[in-house]
Amino acid sequence: MATGTSATDIYLGRTGGPPGYALVHSGKVRDIYTLDGEHLLFVATDRVSAFDVVMREGIPGKGRVLSALSAFWFEKTRDVVPNHLVSTRVEDVPGLDSGWRARLRGRVQIVRRATPTPVEWVVRGYVAGSGWKDYQRTRSICGVALPVGLQHASRLETPILTPTTKEAAHDLPLTHDEARAKVGAATFDEAQRVALALYRRGTEVLEPHGILLADTKFEFGILDGRLVLIDEVLTPDSSRFWPRETWKPGENPPSYDKQILRDWLETTGWNKEPPPPALDPAVLARVAQRYLEICQRITGRLPEGVEVAR
Ligand SMILES: Nc1ncnc2c1ncn2[C@@H]1O[C@H](COP(=O)(O)OP(=O)(O)OP(=O)(O)O)[C@@H](O)[C@H]1O
Ligand SMILES: [Mg+2]
Incomplete structure (x- = not known):
């Protein structure tokens, strides 16, 4: 069928x-x-x-x-x-x-x-995309220092928060201190804790299905004085999903959703x-x-x- x-x-x-x-x-x-x-x-x-x-x-x-x-x-x-x-x-x-x-x-x-926080809360469990570029230049991602010798698509020992600005075109990386200054210390600490917990929940649900969550972006808003999860969550548009079968550190794994389209566009x-x-x-x-x-x-x-x- x-x-x-x-x-x-x-x-x-x-x-x-x-x-x-x-x-x-x-x-x-x-x-x-x-x-x-x-x-x-x-x-x-x-x-x-x-x-x-x-x-x-x-x-x-x-x-x-x-x-x-x-x-x-x-x-x-x-x-x-x-x-x-x-x-x-x-x-x-x-x-x-x-x-x-x-x-x-x-x-x-x-x-x-809600009132969206002016930050995109990106969590990374693997080194990919702009994170890989950043790592090659600075051995860190958004100011978070990382061990030497990581390869493209390497798994990080602990997932990290790598916040960015919210721009119409291309979001810019923020250090934790810069993000904290934008939203205030209490909101930053809460958003960091929640974003990492959400990432963990995502991997717990996805990994049994053979899907790796390379990285993902959350948005939070403030509603009645509380932090709430807004926007979209753990979709292929907000996340990098990799099929576990084809994941190999050192190689750029095909993303689950748009790879077919990107590959075809490259031929045109x-x-x-x-x-x-x-x-x-x-x-x-x-x-x-x-x-x-x-x-x-x-x-x-x-x-x-x-x-x-x-
Ligand atoms: N509950 C909410 N209250 C207020 N604003 C929200 C809420 N949920 C999401 N938003 C905001 O709505 C907007 C959604 O925009 P959307 O993601 O569709 O387009 P975009 O971010 O401009 O571009 P892109 O398509 O590249 O993501 C974001 O600015 C987001 O912060
Ligand atoms: Mg958006």
Whole structure:
């Protein structure tokens, strides 16, 4: 039995969102609307970016996978830290007709509006990405000193917090002291403790499924004077997932989700500046399949709103 989604299930969100809702922010992947004074409506689209450029085509079902994963993790980490999620039910979004309900099913999150901390709380358990570049230059990552002799993709003895700024384009590394100065000592200490505990919880859940959590980014907000987990959690968009079978220190492991797309783009001679090339439908289908696989592997089921093709 093959799993898949039909082309009509693609939602890119570019032609306007649900009627009557004011768009407050549109990221590379998600659109955020005001629901009321206390709540926001997050809609995960099927947009996909590679090399920081959003492709013109979407990956059918991708937004539903991201929503299902975040919802799964909010539930799994509730005992570690409270979070912003109120509901993922499309029926709880007021004023949608049946067409909009069908389109948005599995893509919505009603969340409590918090005041985001001006820091992205990155935790790394392995040396990868910008961390590897930083390590090669400074033998540290974001000012955290590390042992000599680590290779690309080496596992760190203890996971480390490597905070960054929140920028529209490229986030910049922060030392712990710089992050502490931005948010205050009490918030910093709490966010550090919680971020490391969340990373540990993530690895405990993922490793039995053969998935390594190389690194991941959390966002926290302040709500009623308390630290709460906001944004998305432990999704392929916020994390580097590696299949354990192909992990080998010294080599750059393929990431679980977008590697197929990146590899294909590399064959096209594209200069990585917009506009991106038109994507091959076979590649789109393979990437879609990969997202569904990740979702099933982690949550044990397909996301809400994705039909099984027979
Ligand atoms: N509960 C919340 N209350 C207020 N703001 C939130 C909440 N949860 C998330 N946010 C904010 O919403 C924004 C989500 O934006 P999103 O991640 O979709 O796009 P982006 O960060 O601009 O770009 P990218 O697509 O590269 O991530 C972030 O600024 C995040 O801090
Ligand atoms: Mg973001």
